[in-house]
Amino acid sequence: MNTYTIASIAGDGIGKEVVPAAWRVLKTLERVQGDFELRVTDFPWSCDYYLEHGRMMPEDGLSQLEAFDAVFLGAVGNPSLVPDHISLWGLLINIRRGFEQQINVRPSRQFEGLTSPLANPNQFNLMVVRENSEGEYSEVGGRMYSGEDEIAIQNNVFSKKAVKAAMDYAFQMAEARKGHVTSATKSNGIVFSMPFWDEVFNEVKERYPEIGTKAEHIDALAAAFVTKPEKMDVVVGSNLFGDILTDIGAALMGSIGIAPAANININGKYPSMFEPVHGSAPDIEGQGLANPLGQLWTAQMMLEHLGENKAAQTLMNAIEHVIKDGIVTKDLGGNASTEEVVKAVEEYLTSEIENRY
Amino acid sequence: MNTYTIASIAGDGIGKEVVPAAWRVLKTLERVQGDFELRVTDFPWSCDYYLEHGRMMPEDGLSQLEAFDAVFLGAVGNPSLVPDHISLWGLLINIRRGFEQQINVRPSRQFEGLTSPLANPNQFNLMVVRENSEGEYSEVGGRMYSGEDEIAIQNNVFSKKAVKAAMDYAFQMAEARKGHVTSATKSNGIVFSMPFWDEVFNEVKERYPEIGTKAEHIDALAAAFVTKPEKMDVVVGSNLFGDILTDIGAALMGSIGIAPAANININGKYPSMFEPVHGSAPDIEGQGLANPLGQLWTAQMMLEHLGENKAAQTLMNAIEHVIKDGIVTKDLGGNASTEEVVKAVEEYLTSEIENRY
Ligand SMILES: CC(C)[C@H](C(=O)O)[C@@H](O)C(=O)O
Ligand SMILES: CC(C)[C@H](C(=O)O)[C@@H](O)C(=O)O
Numbered sequence: 001m002n003t004y005t006i007a008s009i010a011g012d013g014i015g016k017e018v019v020p021a022a023w024r025v026l027k028t029l030e031r032v033q034g035d036f037e038l039r040v041t042d043f044p045w046s047c048d049y050y051l052e053h054g055r056m057m058p059e060d061g062l063s064q065l066e067a068f069d070a071v072f073l074g075a076v077g078n079p080s081l082v083p084d085h086i087s088l089w090g091l092l093i094n095i096r097r098g099f100e101q102q103i104n105v106r107p108s109r110q111f112e113g114l115t116s117p118l119a120n121p122n123q124f125n126l127m128v129v130r131e132n133s134e135g136e137y138s139e140v141g142g143r144m145y146s147g148e149d150e151i152a153i154q155n156n157v158f159s160k161k162a163v164k165a166a167m168d169y170a171f172q173m174a175e176a177r178k179g180h181v182t183s184a185t186k187s188n189g190i191v192f193s194m195p196f197w198d199e200v201f202n203e204v205k206e207r208y209p210e211i212g213t214k215a216e217h218i219d220a221l222a223a224a225f226v227t228k229p230e231k232m233d234v235v236v237g238s239n240l241f242g243d244i245l246t247d248i249g250a251a252l253m254g255s256i257g258i259a260p261a262a263n264i265n266i267n268g269k270y271p272s273m274f275e276p277v278h279g280s281a282p283d284i285e286g287q288g289l290a291n292p293l294g295q296l297w298t299a300q301m302m303l304e305h306l307g308e309n310k311a312a313q314t315l316m317n318a319i320e321h322v323i324k325d326g327i328v329t330k331d332l333g334g335n336a337s338t339e340e341v342v343k344a345v346e347e348y349l350t351s352e353i354e355n356r357y
Numbered sequence: 358m359n360t361y362t363i364a365s366i367a368g369d370g371i372g373k374e375v376v377p378a379a380w381r382v383l384k385t386l387e388r389v390q391g392d393f394e395l396r397v398t399d400f401p402w403s404c405d406y407y408l409e410h411g412r413m414m415p416e417d418g419l420s421q422l423e424a425f426d427a428v429f430l431g432a433v434g435n436p437s438l439v440p441d442h443i444s445l446w447g448l449l450i451n452i453r454r455g456f457e458q459q460i461n462v463r464p465s466r467q468f469e470g471l472t473s474p475l476a477n478p479n480q481f482n483l484m485v486v487r488e489n490s491e492g493e494y495s496e497v498g499g500r501m502y503s504g505e506d507e508i509a510i511q512n513n514v515f516s517k518k519a520v521k522a523a524m525d526y527a528f529q530m531a532e533a534r535k536g537h538v539t540s541a542t543k544s545n546g547i548v549f550s551m552p553f554w555d556e557v558f559n560e561v562k563e564r565y566p567e568i569g570t571k572a573e574h575i576d577a578l579a580a581a582f583v584t585k586p587e588k589m590d591v592v593v594g595s596n597l598f599g600d601i602l603t604d605i606g607a608a609l610m611g612s613i614g615i616a617p618a619a620n621i622n623i624n625g626k627y628p629s630m631f632e633p634v635h636g637s638a639p640d641i642e643g644q645g646l647a648n649p650l651g652q653l654w655t656a657q658m659m660l661e662h663l664g665e666n667k668a669a670q671t672l673m674n675a676i677e678h679v680i681k682d683g684i685v686t687k688d689l690g691g692n693a694s695t696e697e698v699v700k701a702v703e704e705y706l707t708s709e710i711e712n713r714y
Contacts (some may be wrong), residue, residue, distance in 0.1 A: 154514045
């Protein structure tokens with residue numbers, strides 16, 4: 001029996017609904033599958049925690065998480081309680097950086113049974129690999145002068161190491177997929193960081209001669225996600241560009257509520273973290289309306305990362321099944337509650353095992 | 358008779374086709390309308406010019422343009438001849454900055470007869486107001502260390518003056534439209550420049566109490582362009598965010614080939630510049646395939662800016678007419694050549710005048 005320790009942080013808003021929902025499904029999957037076990041420890045870190053303790057997580061929070069095999073996160077942020085830049089940097093980004101999760105991976109694909117906003121989604125199926133540790137999200141910058149003369153300066157910091165790591169990850173992923181990498185650039189407008197990005201891309205691609213490549217400016221690329229997403233295989237982008245492209249990718253699927261993400265530690269020193277793309281949506285919190293599929297697909301990515309490929313595949317089948325059956329929440333055009341979706345997934349998993357024997 | 362002097366720069370690639378095409382139409386419109394005149398002077402500044410002179414435009418280029426009432430630009434760039442960051446900064450961005458064209462305005466709307474990539478475009482009709490002089494496109498930055506340790510730093514520079522100017526422009530535009538402004542931010546991830554952007558937005562909006570507002574993070578906003586563009590009225594964004602959103606906006610219309618742009622000098626010291634959103638597409642240059650509608654709609658924006666509202670309206674009607682009739686190029690799903698589209702527009706304009714008398 002393979003055993004894994006998982007740190008579970010439900011966080012804020014609907015995170016508090018979809019994380020427990022995902023755990024119910026994972027526990028069912030465990031039972032059905034019978035060959036792996038996830039040992040969960042819950043951490044209450046959130047905006048509520050902040051209001052009590054003045055921080056989003058304890059000072060030794062990272063060391064509390066360090067020994068786990070993975071971190072399973074819901075959603076962070078509730079601007080009516082804590083300003084976003086405090087809550088997100090104090091928890092989400094703190095873990096991403098503290099645990100050197102240099103890569104953020106987000107899939108986007110068409111599902112049978114989901115209505116894409118696109119007239120012709122053409123079975124698109126793409127992966128975005130996002131540099132997750134630096135770039136446009138830096139803590140280097142400041143302000144000067146005051147009143148009408150005030151200026152703000154923000155430094156974008158790109159290191160060869162981090163850029164290369166993201167690109168290598170993308171190329172290796174493309175080797176196992178359709179063999180193509182698109183690089184999101186903007187070297188025609190952003191004249192220091194982006195030509196550097198292009199240079200590293202040109203250097204890295206030499207090592208993968210069998211992979212097709214294209215460098216595309218972020219403006220044209222964002223448009224191409226809308227007009228021909230089926231042409232993309234793996235897309236590699238900076239922290240900001242990856243962020244933008246993955247929200248578009250999520251929207252193309254039918255709802256941001258379904259999209260998962262993996263924050264990968266590639267040096268093996270710290271756990272990786274799995275979190276859906278959607279936010280905490282405090283406006284619908286506690287109404288049973290939250291779409292649990294993003295958190296479930298996130299769980300699927302975690303299982304794959306842990307090496308539990310069979311469980312991951314079964315869970316993906318379950319997700320596809322309930323979508324095809326139309327048992328989905330309002331954001332996906334259905335009228336099921338969070339509970340009903342979870343039940344349908346559990347039923348599928350249980351019937352799967354019955355069919356097997 | 359109102360007379361205007363126009364500096365015309367066809368530039369590179371299909372710019373050399375669509376600019377002359379637009380001039381044919383403008384001259385027909387002039388004749389038909391009978392109450393205004395555009396005096397054109399052509400400037401050959403382009404990548405070809407660079408190969409001969411080592412610069413994209415002469416050293417005194419800006420002063421050569423300064424006395425004109427407007428600059429009418431085609432497209433700049435041909436990376437097989439000159440690297441993009443040289444051609445674009447040497448001409449396009451040089452004029453934008455030299456002439457203090459702080460605002461870039463780009464409309465996006467559904468057209469009867471055009472197939473949007475969206476299943477339900479819902480008659481969307483929005484305007485993006487882009488800060489056009491600073492932000493992420495700065496010449497401040499550099500590199501340090503070498504080999505595997507190399508880093509590149511790019512400064513984003515935001516001044517209260519420029520941000521405020523863009524926002525004021527957006528609010529004033531919203532007053533004449535549906536009364537709503539969306540601000541593109543990313544203050545949850547980009548922690549110096551974007552909170553500053555938000556602060557200025559909150560300050561400016563106080564002066565327009567009758568205008569509805571929303572601040573939305575660029576990732577969610579890019580997704581919202583895809584899922585509900587009809588909810589947008591005026592959107593204000595930084596140089597980069599405006600760039601990305603307007604390419605998405607162009608794609609939503611059916612082709613980037615149709616989208617126009619105005620680079621507005623708001624202090625009245627220098628001419629404004631009008632250029633389509635599409636690039637120079639050197640791959641299809643000289644084949645008569647280029648879509649002239651982007652350049653024509655750009656001409657329409659120029660006429661409006663000059664105060665020739667009647668001519669602008671007639672030209673817009675002509676554009677709508679040929680689109681409805683399906684006389685459009687391949688990128689819009691038709692099979693007309695550049696020449697055939699131009700002819701159809703001219704015929705419409707001529708018949709218009711015949712109907713009038
Ligand atoms: C060519 C490039 C520098 C330019 C920009 O990003 O400003 C273009 O994309 C545009 O939007 O006009
Ligand atoms: C909340 C925000 C800081 C975050 C980001 O931009 O990284 C989110 O949009 C995401 O993509 O995970």
